[in-house]
Amino acid sequence: MIIRPITDSDLPALQAIAVESGPGFNSLIDDRVFLEQKIAHAMDSFRRSVDAPDREGYLFVLEDPDTGDIMGTTGIEAAVGHRNPLYHFQISHVRHRSPELGLASQQDVLHLCNHYTGCSEVCSLFLRPQFRRANAGRLLSRVRFLFMAQHPERFADTVIAEMRGVSGDNGESPFWQAFQRHFVNLDFETVTRLAGLGHTRAIADMMPRHPIYSRFLDDAAYRAIGEVHQQTRPARQMLESEGFRYTGYVDPFDAGPTLEVRRDDIRSIRDSIGCSVQPLEHTDATLAQAHGTHHHDTIAIANGGVSDFRATVTDQAVYLPRHNRLLVPGHVLEQLNCASGDTIGFTRLSPAAQAAMPQEVSHAL
Numbered sequence: 001m002i003i004r005p006i007t008d009s010d011l012p013a014l015q016a017i018a019v020e021s022g023p024g025f026n027s028l029i030d031d032r033v034f035l036e037q038k039i040a041h042a043m044d045s046f047r048r049s050v051d052a053p054d055r056e057g058y059l060f061v062l063e064d065p066d067t068g069d070i071m072g073t074t075g076i077e078a079a080v081g082h083r084n085p086l087y088h089f090q091i092s093h094v095r096h097r098s099p100e101l102g103l104a105s106q107q108d109v110l111h112l113c114n115h116y117t118g119c120s121e122v123c124s125l126f127l128r129p130q131f132r133r134a135n136a137g138r139l140l141s142r143v144r145f146l147f148m149a150q151h152p153e154r155f156a157d158t159v160i161a162e163m164r165g166v167s168g169d170n171g172e173s174p175f176w177q178a179f180q181r182h183f184v185n186l187d188f189e190t191v192t193r194l195a196g197l198g199h200t201r202a203i204a205d206m207m208p209r210h211p212i213y214s215r216f217l218d219d220a221a222y223r224a225i226g227e228v229h230q231q232t233r234p235a236r237q238m239l240e241s242e243g244f245r246y247t248g249y250v251d252p253f254d255a256g257p258t259l260e261v262r263r264d265d266i267r268s269i270r271d272s273i274g275c276s277v278q279p280l281e282h283t284d285a286t287l288a289q290a291h292g293t294h295h296h297d298t299i300a301i302a303n304g305g306v307s308d309f310r311a312t313v314t315d316q317a318v319y320l321p322r323h324n325r326l327l328v329p330g331h332v333l334e335q336l337n338c339a340s341g342d343t344i345g346f347t348r349l350s351p352a353a354q355a356a357m358p359q360e361v362s363h364a365l
């Protein structure tokens with residue numbers, strides 16, 4: 001499995017993914033012109049020299065190098081909300097209390113806001129069901145943190161993820177239906193498509209102008225607030241294990257939770273190691289084993305490139321902390337387009353393996 005920047009020839013696969021991911025996945029809309037522009041924008045973003053995050057959008061694909069199949073996608077927006085405003089509902093709690101009447105109630109109130117303008121956003125995480133296999137989803141999710149660790153100047157201090165919210169088998173969102181009925185007479189597919197195409201301001205013009213007491217929504221809409229789509233639970237679990245947290249901001253269309261974290265607190269960034277790489281010889285493995293540094297952890301490993309970025313996964317690497325050097329099999333070097341002595345970054349993929357890391361490896365971070 002190789003992760004690389006998307007390119008023109010991936011358009012048919014991206015279009016298939018846009019169809020397979022369905023409505024509610026509004027960073028990938030089934031619209032050929034939109035997808036062509038998205039690829040062109042990503043290619044330009046990877047080529048651009050950057051000293052502060054701006055409008056760049058990085059979109060990567062996961063490829064099976066043996067077959068050429070595109071297995072999935074993963075992306076990062078460098079700074080959201082500048083080109084088109086990004087809206088959320090902020091949930092605040094109010095308490096009504098009357099000592100005279102001896103009554104009290106606690107209410108949740110939704111306020112439309114632009115709280116996350118300027119943050120970086122991880123997005124577009126999708127593994128095609130026919131290509132599901134061990135470590136593919138983890139690599140897709142965590143590779144973005146390796147890229148951020150290697151190119152911090154390209155990203156903001158806060159990173160968010162807008163998780164896909166609840167929708168039914170018919171593709172309708174119970175939360176959106178409440179707004180469709182009273183405010184914006186567009187079905188969920190149409191509204192998420194328009195939002196994905198950048199018309200967020202136009203939709204916001206039609207949304208309620210005053211805070212909403214969430215208990216006034218019908219039960220299905222109320223219950224959807226802050227909940228993820230059942231297919232999105234693994235995506236949420238992976239981000240939460242990286243330190244992402246829900247702090248009460250939800251998507252205005254499906255009420256899916258937005259998770260946030262300080263970039264430097266992301267576990268895969270904190271634990272990533274930058275070092276030189278060398279081909280692994282049998283003697284190295286024996287030597288490392290003798291020094292207790294040979295481990296069979298599964299790691300994600302990336303070259304230091306941007307437009308020529310490559311990442312993959314291996315469980316056959318040997319890290320030599322004293323030399324700050326990673327030894328990998330020759331075919332891994334080839335997959336990464338790396339030569340001996342190049343600088344690479346790596347991070348462990350599985351939480352369990354991270355706990356088992358030798359101390360001296362942790363100290364070398």
Ligand SMILES: CC(C)(COP(=O)(O)OP(=O)(O)OC[C@H]1O[C@@H](n2cnc3c(N)ncnc32)[C@H](O)[C@@H]1OP(=O)(O)O)[C@@H](O)C(=O)NCCC(=O)NCCSC(=O)CCC(=O)O
Pocket residue numbers: 075122123124125126127128132133135136137138140141161162163164229231232233234235237238239241351
């Ligand atoms: C998200 C992925 C790519 C993940 O791939 P897999 O499902 O193969 O992952 P996996 O390796 O089986 O599981 C990954 C982690 O989730 C845990 N896990 C699995 N099933 C779970 C469940 N039902 N509830 C809670 N956790 C669960 C596993 O134990 C594992 O945790 P450990 O690693 O701790 O062992 C896939 O599920 C997918 O394509 N989903 C449909 C598309 C989607 O909803 N995408 C997110 C949209 S929202 C979005 O894009 C923004 C978010 C983002 O970009 O990250």
